[in-house]
Each structure stands twice: as structure tokens, then as C-alpha cells.
Amino acid sequence: xxxxxxxxxxxxxxxxxxxxxxxxxxxxxxxxxxxxxxxxxxxxxxxxxxxxxxxxxxxxxxxxxxxxxxxxxxxxxxxxxxxxxxxxxxxxxxxxxxxxxxxxxxxxxxxxxxxxxxxxxxxxxxxxxxxxxxxxxxxxxxxxxxxxxxxxxxxxxxxxxxxxxxxxxxxxxxxxxxxxxxxxxxxxxxxxxxxxxxxxxxxxxxxxxxxxxxxxxxxxxxxxxxxxxxxxxxxxxxxxxxxxxxxxxxxxxxxxxxxxxxxxxxxxxxxxxxxxxxxxxxxxxxxxxxxxxxxxxxxxxxxxxxxxxxxxxxxxxxxxxxxxxxxxxxxxxxxxxxxxxxxxxxxxxxxxxxxxxxxxxxxxxxxxxxxxxxxxxxxxxxxxxxxxxxxxxxxxxxxxxxxxxxxxxxxxxxxxxxxxxxxxxxxxxxxxxxxxxxxxxxxxxxxxxxxxxxxxxxxxxxxxxxxxxxxxxxxxxxxxxxxxxxxxxxxxxxxxxxxxxxxxxxxxxxxxxxxxxxxxxxxxxxxxxxxxxxxxxxxxxxxxxxxxxxxxxxxxxxxxxxxxxxxxxxxxxxxxxxxxxxxxxxxxxxxxxxxxxxxx
Numbered sequence: 236x237x238x239x240x241x242x243x244x245x246x247x248x249x250x251x252x253x254x255x256x257x258x259x260x261x262x263x264x265x266x267x268x269x270x271x272x273x274x275x276x277x278x279x280x281x282x283x284x285x286x287x288x289x290x291x292x293x294x295x296x297x298x299x300x301x302x303x304x305x306x307x308x309x310x311x312x313x314x315x316x317x318x319x320x321x322x323x324x325x326x327x328x329x330x331x332x333x334x335x336x337x338x339x340x341x342x343x344x345x346x347x348x349x350x351x352x353x354x355x356x357x358x359x360x361x362x363x364x365x366x367x368x369x370x371x372x373x374x375x376x377x378x379x380x381x382x383x384x385x386x387x388x389x390x391x392x393x394x395x396x397x398x399x400x401x402x403x404x405x406x407x408x409x410x411x412x413x414x415x416x417x418x419x420x421x422x423x424x425x426x427x428x429x430x431x432x433x434x435x436x437x438x439x440x441x442x443x444x445x446x447x448x449x450x451x452x453x454x455x456x457x458x459x460x461x462x463x464x465x466x467x468x469x470x471x472x473x474x475x476x477x478x479x480x481x482x483x484x485x486x487x488x489x490x491x492x493x494x495x496x497x498x499x500x501x502x503x504x505x506x507x508x509x510x511x512x513x514x515x516x517x518x519x520x521x522x523x524x525x526x527x528x529x530x531x532x533x534x535x536x537x538x539x540x541x542x543x544x545x546x547x548x549x550x551x552x553x554x555x556x557x558x559x560x561x562x563x564x565x566x567x568x569x570x571x572x573x574x575x576x577x578x579x580x581x582x583x584x585x586x587x588x589x590x591x592x593x594x595x596x597x598x599x600x601x602x603x604x605x606x607x608x609x610x611x612x613x614x615x616x617x618x619x620x621x622x623x624x625x626x627x628x629x630x631x632x633x634x635x636x637x638x639x640x641x642x643x644x645x646x647x648x649x650x651x652x653x654x655x656x657x658x659x660x661x662x663x664x665x666x667x668x669x670x671x672x673x674x675x676x677x678x679x680x681x682x683x684x685x686x687x688x689x690x691x692x693x694x695x696x697x698x699x700x701x702x703x704x705x706x707x708x709x710x711x712x713x714x715x716x717x718x719x720x721x722x723x724x725x726x727x728x729x730x731x732x733x734x735x736x737x738x739x740x741x742x743x744x745x746x747x748x749x750x751x752x753x754x755x756x757x758x759x760x761x762x763x764x765x766x767x768x769x770x771x772x773x774x775x776x777x778x779x780x781x782x783x784x785x786x787x788x789x790x791x792x793x794x795x796x797x798x799x800x801x802x803x804x805x806x807x808x809x810x811x812x813x814x815x816x817x818x819x820x821x822x823x824x825x826x827x828x829x830x831x832x833x834x835x
Contacts (some may be wrong), residue, residue, distance in 0.1 A: 241454060260394050261402075264451030268510030272577025272643060275636035276656045278337035283654035285669070286466055286798075287634050290594055294631040295335050296601025300343055302328055306620050311358035316367030316807060320377040320622065325355055326384025327625040333391035334632035335790040351391050354405045355385075363407030374415065374428045379436035382408050386442030390449065403448065404433050409446045412439065413458045418433070426465050432472040434494035437462045440501030444508055463514070466498075474498055478517035482619060485542045492537035495521070496564040503571040515575070522572055525565070526584060532740060532751055533595065533610060533758055533816060533824070534588030537561040548745045550825065552609030557608050559623030562592050563630035570637065577642050579716050582692050584651040585637050589650070590670065590756045593630050593815035594657050596623070599796050604628070610751075610816075610824040611785040645688030647716070651731075660687045661723060670755045671788075672798065673697070673733035679723045691731070696755060700733040736782045739777065742825050749775065749825040752803070754812060759801065759813040760822035765791070766812050776827030787812065804831065 283291070307325040310316020329348060336344045359365045366378050366383045386405050393401040395464065415426040426433030440462045447455035466474045472488035474495070481487065484495060499518045506514035528545045529536050535557030536542065538549060550556050558761035566588055573581035595614070596605040604624040617624060638650040644657055651669040655662065661681035669675060679689070693700045693711035700711035704727055711717030711733075719729070735755040742749035754757045761772055767774055785802045797818030805811035806827065816824055 239267075242303065261397055261449070262803060263448045265448045265508065265533070267448070267507045269507045269575055271574040273574050273647060274642075275574075275640040275641055276638070276658065279340070280658070281338075281635055281638065281654065281656040283635050283638050283650075283652040285374070285653045285667070287589070287638075287652045288654070289372075290597060290599065291335075291338070291631060291634055292630050293599050293602050294331075295339060295341060295344065295595065298604070298628050299328070299332055299335055300341075300347065301602070301618075303427060303620060304347070304354075307351060308354050308358070309752075310367030311355060311365070314367055315369050315372065320380060321620075322367040322381030323377070323384040323622065324620050324625045325351065326381075326386070326388030327629055329388030329627040330384075330391045331632040332397045333388075334629075334636070337395055338632070338635050348392060349396075352398070352401055354554070356391075356400055358435075359404055359407060363411035365404065365408050370820050372727050373518070374423055376430060377435060379412070379416075379425065379428055379439055379499050382412065383439040383442055386439070386446060390442060390445050393449075399687075404516055406450065407456075408441060409452075409455055412443070413454050417458070417461055424465070424468075424470070424473045425462060426468055431491040431494045432488040432650055433465070433470070434472050434488060434491060437472075438494060438497035440498060441504050442501075444501060444504040448508060454711065456508075459501075463502070463505070467726050472498075474502075475513075475517045478520045482520045482524050483545075484521050484529065485544060487521075490542040492542050492561040493558060495542075496561065496568050500564065500567050500571055503568070503575060506572075507575055514536050518568070519572065522568060524579075531557060531592070531610060532753070533557065533589075533591040533608075534565075534584065535592035536565055537564040537607075546744055550745075552612035555607045556610060556611065557592050557596075559596050559604060559606060559608075559630075560626040560674045562588065562596065566593070566630050566633065569575065570633070577647075579692055579714065582595045582637075582647075583695050583714065586650055586692075586694070586756050589634060589637070591816050593615060593627070595819070596627050597631065599818075613821040615820070642690050642716075643688070645690055645718075645720070647690040647692070648677070649692050655728055660685060670735065670757055673731075673735045673755070675731035675733075676770055677729040677731065679727045679729065680725050681723050682725070684722055684724050686720070686722040688718050689723075689729070691717040691719065694733065694756065696736050696738070696753065697733045698736050700731070702731045703731045737782045739780055739782060739829075742828075746825045748828045750828050751824050751826065752777065752782065752784075754801065754815075757799075758816040758824055760816045760819035761811055761823045761826060762814050763821040765795070765800070765814065769811075772823045774806075774827050775823070776806055777811070777829045778806055784813075 310321040311650035320385050334346045366381045386408055389401045389405040416423050425436050443455055443459050466472055477487040493495050499521055502514050503518050525536050529542050531548055537558050539555045540558050553617040569584050596608045598616035603615050603618050604627045605616045638652045639648045639656055651667055653665050653667045655664045661679050664678040667675040693713055693715055695714035696712050702709045737754045739750040787800045787802045791800045797814050799815055801813045803811050
């Protein structure tokens, strides 16, 4: 396969990537009992290209570097803050910023983070309090939640800089939480201290596990174990017992999606640390339930911020679909399970979410973010600060870490994003236009001939997938890893060909007379502005179940920001123009079911 122009672009992109001066990450005091089956490639040892790289850069340039620093810090500098959860935003920013700086090495971002961290630490009180509440309102509503994000942000910053005051500040927060909550004399009940059956406050589990691993202080681990026990109190959300018994997130606690999944992210982190299999079981049960009964075709979950009944997946504007925070936390839970199991199903769902719901919430023109993103409706991205505007940049900043990494004794390719990576086994360079087409060339460059397996994710939607190296041909089964275990020589080129399948997906049971059209990993949408003269989006749909999708990307208006466009024969002898849901502005994903059936 020859991709000379793309190769030149890739070489220029890689050459232009700034040299990142990343200090060695501080060695944690505690080694996890569970060794991950999949380990992401470190940000500073990779560079992706193409559509995903473009969106990651937009996240940096048009969101993170333009964040309102004053509003991030105002609630800490002058208590109380303007809203109960205003303090969460600085921690979310630091987490996203740490990922983005590791990946880009952008000095502007580093300077900005340095400034914000120092200003935040300066607001910490002598007893360790780092919230936005006045003394008489401490530990009510979202106060512990704010400290959770303080911890996540400070620990992320410490890991990339080794700035000791950041770790010291995190320790002070941890010690304050340990003193305040528990079952001892005078201690508070963490479940009673927050909303959503205590799930908001108890989601501090995740950073407290990380703080324990970083410091080795037994009291932090004891606090984590206290949280897990508190879930089963009479006033608790019963996360473990309910999920084990019912296997249903809808029937657990008050079914609040963001907070429940946040707790489960922490539970998997605790499992990784302690090795207790009882901690993994409910998280897996919840994931399976969401994936099979409560996941939209765009890779998000929740309506009105709550899990709904089985297969109730209405996607209208009024349904408040896919809260951005829920989308990102679903990604985080899925990533956790991918890491500890190495199973391909988790990588499959990450691709679905990234190419659809995650990117759909980002406006590529200005980096603004949608709070909700309906499947049928009009996007309303905003600047400023709210929970989803702060969460989505975290999800976008994760994209490079999800592209590829170490799996067991080899290298795994999860997202066909193009670019390069460095590993202890070999460097890999990938050239591709994916998802525009399914041709991929991977050049493998070990320092010397070396045998190791290369794990290639075969998308579940691909009806054919072949890989050829040095004349040897391999076929992959949809929804699995194709494992090529051989001796690799410097410069070996692996040629991959997969069909970018186009299929109609039934909307049943929620949209019983509708179909959605998916091309490869991308859900397509009927865009209003590109279908002038169409009487109504609501009644439009494909003419037949035989989908003849034609590439009309070069015919798109110069003002259209997306690069992909497809035409299809519609009902009433009309041609419909479709674009990826991620690019759509005013649109429908669920289209009228075709009246004519395929001749096949």
C-alpha cells in the first residue's frame, strides 16, 4: 500500500511535536496486587494523527488554554463559592491538563498549571480544608466531592512534575478526611454528608486509593475500606449487594449515573490495589448491564442524568441524553476494566464512545462543550464553566492513551488513529486514513530482530479483516484480537485491510419504526443545513435496506467544518446527505424506516 502524501504529513507532524521534558514519575510506595493486562503507552512516547489528533489539539488550544482561571479559583479564594460544586472544576482542569501536557509538552499549558496549582494550594486552611464552603456549612452537599477533585488534580500534577507541595497538600486533604469521617467517636457519616444516597461523597474512594498507593500510609487504605462498608449501611446506596443481586444499575440506589459510575471507578482501583475479587464483581456487573441495556448507539448512557429502565433509550432534545460527565465516567470505568482484564470488548466500546458521543459534544470551531447531546436535535455547546464543560476535556485528553499500549507480553493496537509509539519491544508507525477507509500500514521497528505478539483489535462491525506481512496472510474475526506472534525485523510492514461496513441499525424497541445508519465506527446523522428543500427531517429515511452510501465529502460547503459527507437514496426519490454524528449541528440520527426491503 502506498500512502505517500499521508506519510509526508505524518513525518512532519511527528517532527513538529515538541520535545517533552517529563521527569521520571515518582515511584509509588505500594505496588498493586493486580498486574494490569493492558497498559497504555505513556503520553510522552506516542503521537497520534488524523481526526483524533485534530480534536485533541482543539481541546488544548481552544478549551484548556482558554480556561477562566479566575472562576476556577474564586470559590477557594473567597468562600463560599457561587455554587455548591464550583470547586470541582479546578481538579478536573488539572487532570485534563496533566494528560494534555504529557502528550504535547506545551510550555504555555505547563506555565498555566503551575500558576493555578500554586494559587490553589495557597487557599488551603491550616487543618487541611481545601473546599469552597464556609465553616458552618462544611461537609454538606458537595463538599467532599470538591475535595475528591482537589485530590485527583493535585495527584495528577504531582505525578508529572514531582512538585512536593502538591503531594503535601493532597496529604493534608487525605488526613482531614480520615479525621472527619468514620465510625469513631465524634466522626461524621460520609453517606449522610452528600446527595444521591451518599454516592457523591463516597466517590472520593478513587483518589484516596491513589493517595494510599503513592504514600503507603495505612490510614488511607483503612479509609477506603470504610467507604466500601458504608455503602452497605441502612442509609447507603448498597452498591455491592444491589449490583450483585440484581445486576441492574437502574435498580441500585437512586440510579444516578455519573456518581454511581464514579464510585465504581474507585472500586476497580481498590481491586487493583488489594486484589480482592469481590470488589471487581459488582463493577463488571454494572458495566455489562449498562452496555447491554442502557447504552445509546453513540456510546453514552443516562437520560435526565439517571439510568432508565431496560432498553428505554429515547434520544430527543427533551430527554437530556448523554450528560457529558456520564459519557466521560463511562469511558473511565471502561478503561479501568480494559486495563485489569485486557479484554477486547472494553476497547470496542471505547472506540464507539470516542468517535461518536465524546467528539459530538465538542464544537471544533471554538472548543465549546455540550452539556447534553441528543441523538435527534440541535447541539448547544457553551463556553464558561459547568460540570460537563469541565469533564469533557478530561475524556478528550484520554484519547492518546487509548490508542495502543502493552498487552501481556506484546503490543496492542486498539484505535487505528495513525501516528507512532515507542515501546520497550519496538517502535511502531501507523499510516492510515481511518475511519475514512480501512487501509492501514504499520511499520514495526525493533532495535534488532525480536519475537513478540502484536495484538490487533478487529472491530466488531468489520465483516472482513486481513493482515499481511512479508507475504504471510492472517484473517481476523470480528470483535476479537488478531494475534500475530512472530519474529519481527526492523522495517517489517504490516498491511491491514478491513471493510468499513455500512449497516442499518434497528431502533427497536424505543424507536420501533426507525433505523440509524452506521459506517464503520461512526454513527451518521441527517444534517439539516446540508439537506435544503427536505420537507422534514422527522419523516426522512433511506429508500431501502440495501444501503448504497456514496462519498460526497468533496461536495461539502467550504463553511462546513467536517471532512466527511455521504449521500444515500432516500424516500420519495430524494437524495439524503449524511455526516458523522460527531460533526452534525442540527440533525436526526434516527431516520424513518425504509418501506422497501433489500432484494437479498
